[in-house]
Amino acid sequence: MLRIPCHGGRVPLDASEGDRPAVTPEDAADVARLCAWFEAGALVRPDHAAPNFLDLVRALARLAGARPAVAGGAGAERLATLIGPAGHYVFVLVDGFGARFLEFLAPDAFLRAGHAESLLAVFPSTTAVALTSLATAAWPATHGICGWWVRFPEIGATATVLPYVERFSEQPLETLGLTPERAFPLPSIVPTFTHAPLAVLPEYIVGSAYSRYSTGGTPRRGYGDIRGAMRLVREHVAAAHGPTYTYLYLPQLDSMCHDEGIDPVRAGRLLAVIDRELAELRARLPESARLVVTADHGLINVPPARESVLRSGDPLLGCLWHEPVGEPAVPSFHVKPGARARFARMFRERFGATHVLLPIAEVERLRLLGPEPLAPVTRARIGDFIALSDGPALLYHLPDGESPGYLRAAHSGLSKDEMVIPLCLA
Numbered sequence: 001m002l003r004i005p006c007h008g009g010r011v012p013l014d015a016s017e018g019d020r021p022a023v024t025p026e027d028a029a030d031v032a033r034l035c036a037w038f039e040a041g042a043l044v045r046p047d048h049a050a051p052n053f054l055d056l057v058r059a060l061a062r063l064a065g066a067r068p069a070v071a072g073g074a075g076a077e078r079l080a081t082l083i084g085p086a087g088h089y090v091f092v093l094v095d096g097f098g099a100r101f102l103e104f105l106a107p108d109a110f111l112r113a114g115h116a117e118s119l120l121a122v123f124p125s126t127t128a129v130a131l132t133s134l135a136t137a138a139w140p141a142t143h144g145i146c147g148w149w150v151r152f153p154e155i156g157a158t159a160t161v162l163p164y165v166e167r168f169s170e171q172p173l174e175t176l177g178l179t180p181e182r183a184f185p186l187p188s189i190v191p192t193f194t195h196a197p198l199a200v201l202p203e204y205i206v207g208s209a210y211s212r213y214s215t216g217g218t219p220r221r222g223y224g225d226i227r228g229a230m231r232l233v234r235e236h237v238a239a240a241h242g243p244t245y246t247y248l249y250l251p252q253l254d255s256m257c258h259d260e261g262i263d264p265v266r267a268g269r270l271l272a273v274i275d276r277e278l279a280e281l282r283a284r285l286p287e288s289a290r291l292v293v294t295a296d297h298g299l300i301n302v303p304p305a306r307e308s309v310l311r312s313g314d315p316l317l318g319c320l321w322h323e324p325v326g327e328p329a330v331p332s333f334h335v336k337p338g339a340r341a342r343f344a345r346m347f348r349e350r351f352g353a354t355h356v357l358l359p360i361a362e363v364e365r366l367r368l369l370g371p372e373p374l375a376p377v378t379r380a381r382i383g384d385f386i387a388l389s390d391g392p393a394l395l396y397h398l399p400d401g402e403s404p405g406y407l408r409a410a411h412s413g414l415s416k417d418e419m420v421i422p423l424c425l426a
Contacts, residue, residue: 021340021384023359026348030356031366034388042390043414044120048139048371052120053130055079056294056423057137064089064245065194070137082116083425087288088237088244089195090281093134094274095127096254096411098298099420104268110279111271111293114424121297121419123368124330126412127254128161130296135214136186139370143186144377146369147326147412151334151381152178158325159183164209167323168399173209180213185377188216195245198236200229202251215247226250226274230281237285250274257299261408282426293424299409300417302329302392308351309404310397316350319343323397326386327412331395334383347387351395355387388414 023031038045048054055075062072062080072080083089099118105111122133122140124147132138132145140146150161155178158167164180165172173183190197199220205211206222221236223229233246253270260266282291310317310324317323319339324331335343347357358366363386364374374382387395394410411418 021359021361023362024341024344026344027357027359027362030348030358031362034356034358034366037390041416043388044416044419045414046123046368046370046419047120048367049075050120051075051079051117051423053122053294053296053421054133054137054139054370056119056292057134059083060089060091060245060292061137061189061193063195064197065243066137066189066192067194068192070189079423083290083292086243086290088240088246088286088290090233090237090246090248090285090289090291092248092250092278092291092293094253094293094295095249095251096257096297096299097271097295097422098417099422100298100417101253101267101271102422104264105271105275109272109275110282110426111275111422111424114291114293114426116423116425119294119421119423121295121421122370123414123419124327124412125297125414125418126327126330127296129412131162131210131214132184132186134296135184135188135190135216137189138186139372141364141367141370141372141374141378143184144375144381145184146332146378146382147330149325149327150183151322151325151383152183153380154178154182158322162205162208162210180209184213185375188214190214190218190245190247191216193245195243196240197245197247198232200232200236200246200248202249226252226277230277233281234284237289254299257409258407261301262299278426291426293422293426295421297411298417298419298421299411300392300413300415302394302407302410306354306389306391306393307404308393308395310395312400314397316343316346317397319346324395325381325383328394328396328407329392329410329412330386330388332383332386335385340384344385347385351387354391354393355389355395357385357387359385391415 037043058072058076059079061070129140132143136143151158155176160167197218199215203222206220221232321334326332
């Protein structure tokens with residue numbers, strides 16, 4: 001297994017990298033702190049040789065007959081063998097269902113009985129990143145979506161990418177001249193499946209620009225509640241005259257935990273409902289069907305004291321071209337020319353007790369976003385630095401007069417609770 005050195009020393013630049021800013025001693029010290037967090041187990045280092053979400057995506061693409069075949073690797077091959085051939089694949093993504101949530105279910109629960117193994121989420125461990133990897137079978141380093149907020153230099157605006165709107169005005173991006181084809185440079189692989197695809201999505205997103213993109217324009221159906229979703233899955237399989245691939249997205253757990261925090265009792269009740277519905281679904285599917293359940297990420301509670309808001313006029317913002325983007329738990333920063341040293345110094349003075357500030361060259365060297373080099377589109381969108389904490393912490397910008405929408409639980413970081421997700425089979 002290839003291991004990338006995890007030290008803070010200067011990394012020699014090749015000729016193609018000669019225009020990148022040099023790594024400073026302070027940068028190297030932050031890399032060393034991050035690596036110490038990995039070594040101590042405070043954070044989970046992305047390990048692309050370990051079983052991971054993208055392995056599962058590529059395994060399912062292969063089993064569902066993607067043409068041309070999606071590049072896999074040993075991890076995808078192993079998961080494809082574990083899942084096995086089937087006439088009908090039902091892939092259920094329970095948003096926020098980290099592996100620790102299995103503990104909230106009864107010992108004899110359906111999902112606990114079907115827990116085959118644990119996987120690593122992609123990083124940043126967040127829905128927009130994972131769903132784009134699901135659509136494209138590509139790492140974040142390649143597909144260019146690195147968080148809830150994405151900066152699109154071509155229109156000079158920041159988007160809330162899943163709703164596909166400008167962040168502050170909520171104006172649709174298509175009215176600003178940004179088509180989904182430009183926003184998402186890698187196409188969806190779903191139209192290449194030989195198993196007839198159907199996406200079963202909440203009604204409020206079934207017709208969205210992102211849903212159209214991620215499914216490649218293949219059929220979608222909207223549901224109002226969990227039981228209705230299960231009915232649509234059964235109908236698709238029952239009406240089929242050949243093999244099928246049904247994707248079901250369940251966001252209810254993630255939404256509840258964002259609003260209420262991770263409470264074992266409340267989360268356990270909701271998971272028990274999902275568990276019963278999935279057990280009934282499996283019982284009513286034909287023997288030729290295979291049910292595959294996983295998550296995009298887990299969740300972690302965030303104490304109010306660990307939330308920091310940058311308001312207009314903040315000196316840090318004066319060093320940036322625009323507000324931080326990415327995720328509140330993993331913000332990224334586009335720094336103005338000549339302001340790099342000043343920004344890094346001020347950031348570390350204010351947030352260095354809880355955060356490390358990583359130059360993008362070090363993010364790439366450590367392969368946090370995937371084993372491939374950063375694509376030009378990813379490099380342009382992610383900026384010059386990202387910040388990471390060894391525990392739950394939020395850092396983001398709000399316009400003056402806007403109240404924080406406090407998230408009691410969050411994700412996108414590298415903690416075990418955020419990064420380890422279950423794979424359940426039935």
